[in-house]
Amino acid sequence: MRTYKDEIAELLAPLTGLSHQELVQAITLPQHLGHGDFAFPCFPLAKKLRKAPPAIAAELAGQIPLNASIVKVEPLNGYLNFFIDPADFARRTLGAIAEQGAAYGASSRGQGKTVVLDYSSPNMGKELAFHHLRGTMIGNSLGKLYMRAGYKVVRINHLGDWGTSYGKLIVMFLREGLQESDLAAMTIERLNALYTAFSNAAKDDPSLEDQAREAFQRLEAGDARYLGLWQAFKDITLMELRRIYGFLDVEFDSYVGEAYFLSHMTRTMDLLAYKGMVTPSQGAEIVDLTAHNLPPVMLRKTDGATLYITRDIAAAIHRKQEYAFDKCLYVVDNGQSLHFQQLIKVLELAGFDWYKEVEHVPFGLVLIKSEEGGWEKGKTRSGQASLLKDVIEGAREKILGIIKEKNPDAVNKEGLALQIGVGALVFSELKNRRLNDIRFEWDKALSFEGDSGPYVQNAHVRLCSILRKSAEKAGRAGADRPAKDGTEGIDFSKLPEPQAQALIRSLSLLPDKVGTALEANDPCPMAQYALEIAEGAHSFIHSCRVLGSAEEKERLFLIDCARIVLGRTLDMIGVPPIEEM
Numbered sequence: 012m013r014t015y016k017d018e019i020a021e022l023l024a025p026l027t028g029l030s031h032q033e034l035v036q037a038i039t040l041p042q043h044l045g046h047g048d049f050a051f052p053c054f055p056l057a058k059k060l061r062k063a064p065p066a067i068a069a070e071l072a073g074q075i076p077l078n079a080s081i082v083k084v085e086p087l088n089g090y091l092n093f094f095i096d097p098a099d100f101a102r103r104t105l106g107a108i109a110e111q112g113a114a115y116g117a118s119s120r121g122q123g124k125t126v127v128l129d130y131s132s133p134n135m136g137k138e139l140a141f142h143h144l145r146g147t148m149i150g151n152s153l154g155k156l157y158m159r160a161g162y163k164v165v166r167i168n169h170l171g172d173w174g175t176s177y178g179k180l181i182v183m184f185l186r187e188g189l190q191e192s193d194l195a196a197m198t199i200e201r202l203n204a205l206y207t208a209f210s211n212a213a214k215d216d217p218s219l220e221d222q223a224r225e226a227f228q229r230l231e232a233g234d235a236r237y238l239g240l241w242q243a244f245k246d247i248t249l250m251e252l253r254r255i256y257g258f259l260d261v262e263f264d265s266y267v268g269e270a271y272f273l274s275h276m277t278r279t280m281d282l283l284a285y286k287g288m289v290t291p292s293q294g295a296e297i298v299d300l301t302a303h304n305l306p307p308v309m310l311r312k313t314d315g316a317t318l319y320i321t322r323d324i325a326a327a328i329h330r331k332q333e334y335a336f337d338k339c340l341y342v343v344d345n346g347q348s349l350h351f352q353q354l355i356k357v358l359e360l361a362g363f364d365w366y367k368e369v370e371h372v373p374f375g376l377v378l379i380k381s382e383e384g385g386w387e388k389g390k391t392r393s394g395q396a397s398l399l400k401d402v403i404e405g406a407r408e409k410i411l412g413i414i415k416e417k418n419p420d421a422v423n424k425e426g427l428a429l430q431i432g433v434g435a436l437v438f439s440e441l442k443n444r445r446l447n448d449i450r451f452e453w454d455k456a457l458s459f460e461g462d463s464g465p466y467v468q469n470a471h472v473r474l475c476s477i478l479r480k481s482a483e484k485a486g487r488a489g490a491d492r493p494a495k496d497g498t499e500g501i502d503f504s505k506l507p508e509p510q511a512q513a514l515i516r517s518l519s520l521l522p523d524k525v526g527t528a529l530e531a532n533d534p535c536p537m538a539q540y541a542l543e544i545a546e547g548a549h550s551f552i553h554s555c556r557v558l559g560s561a562e563e564k565e566r567l568f569l570i571d572c573a574r575i576v577l578g579r580t581l582d583m584i585g586v587p588p589i590e591e592m
């Protein structure tokens with residue numbers, strides 16, 4: 012669809028000699044309201060035209076023909092500011108939203124391209140900890156954003172299902188006298204307990220570590236009994252993982268984890284050896300990266316065991332072959348930056364020119380207040396990582412208390428409490444820039460005021476409730492959805508209030524925001540955008556009575572468009588767009 016940016020670019024192209032694409036990319040929004048609706052910065056033209064930007068802006072201003080949409084053009088400080096007729100702006104923006112509905116904000120920039128996203132990817136045998144939430148939800152959101160931009164997205168959970176840890180579990184399982192017949196009653200909690208028991212026991216008896224290494228060697232060598240136990244542990248973990256992902260509404264296309272790449276090890280080592288990259292070092296095999304200012308990569312230990320990075324090298328090659336990706340993103344905390352620098356360097360040295368398409372998308376820590384008042388990395392008093400399921404349950408319970416008090420008649424209180432609790436946790440993490448460390452505070456996260464999940468969900472609820480009331484008033488069942496009937500009969504000059512105009516302007520920005528979030532590989536701009544719409548909606552509803560007003564039809568139309576855009580935005584960040592609370 013032809014946008015205002017297209018239209019302005021068409022006017023500017025013959026005057027500036029810049030291409031349509033260059034112009035569309037250069038056109039921005041003015042810094043201040045009142046400075047127009049779009050701005051074209053003349054600075055890049057200064058060199059070419061050998062003139063100062065303010066002079067260029069003034070000259071261009073005199074040459075732009077005005078029309079029914081573009082009603083004023085003004086030069087200001089080297090910018091050329093464009094003013095759009097407010098009714099025209101409302102008609103086009105709201106018309107596009109009504110026409111495209113849930114597809115509004117979608118684009119085809121990724122058409123024909125594939126992006127592989129690796130996120131969540133926890134280690135097996137352990138429960139998801141609270142700190143897993145951030146990466147899981149950043150990945151989930153990026154997946155939705157890339158899909159919206161037309162990419163084919165492959166969402167991979169690269170389970171940490173191989174390594175000495177599984178030796179530890181097996182050793183402890185057998186040491187406690189457990190057998191295959193006990194597996195049916197085995198739970199994730201009991202697996203976790205085996206881990207803890209191992210760590211405690213190994214403090215007194217260091218030989219356990221050797222036993223664990225041996226057990227893992229037997230596993231790598233394909234010992235049938237050990238593999239059977241390993242598979243059972245894996246199945247138990249997967250079941251629990253899927254349960255938690257269900258709460259979060261997070262999905263994956265593949266659960267191919269590290270163990271899968273065992274059969275690729277020889278091939279991968281041969282390839283690296285063929286490229287002359289493998290150096291023996293005290294019985295182990297490494298890739299020396301000294302020339303690239305990176306520590307060496309250990310591919311194989313003295314005992315022949317392969318490592319996390321060896322499997323990641325194999326996995327990257329496999330992904331390229333399997334999916335022919337245009338981008339392969341690893342959403343993993345910034346503690347693993349070195350690992351990914353090494354991985355990408357090895358791919359480059361191995362001659363894969365697609366190493367440039369591989370990218371680590373790091374994120375900062377989530378800190379929780381300790382009992383002593385300090386900020387710690389998701390640890391509770393006992394030093395254990397707090398479990399994600401407990402945090403979700405805690406949030407659900409607190410919200411349930413509030414609902415029972417404020418809205419005792421609400422149907423499905425339990426389900427609602429879960430959706431609000433999850434929304435609160437997710438929003439509190441994604442509203443921050445990806446790379447920032449964040450300080451998680453229960454009260455702020457669960458508050459119905461301020462920049463919180465419940466606040467943005469509440470705005471969506473209010474929009475839905477006005478539409479519902481209007482439908483009831485008209486004797487129709489269910490929520491009324493005025494926008495789906497199109498713009499016929501709507502007088503767009505009836506939305507002149509500053510609150511209406513500000514809201515419409517916000518709604519026009521969804522396509523740009525998706526672009527910004529994708530360029531930064533960060534859902535944060537979307538979360539901030541949800542706040543912007545929520546605030547705009549609250550302030551419009553507060554200052555302009557909808558039902559029973561002379562502009563009821565137009566205002567309902569705007570409300571419905573705001574509902575569509577806010578709903579899509581919340582969905583894209585993984586905050587449930589609930590309709591009642």
Ligand code: ARG
Nearest residue numbers: 129132133134169171323343
């Ligand atoms: N399992 C790893 C961990 O818990 C994260 C894996 C990230 N993905 C990857 N392909 N390395 O630290």
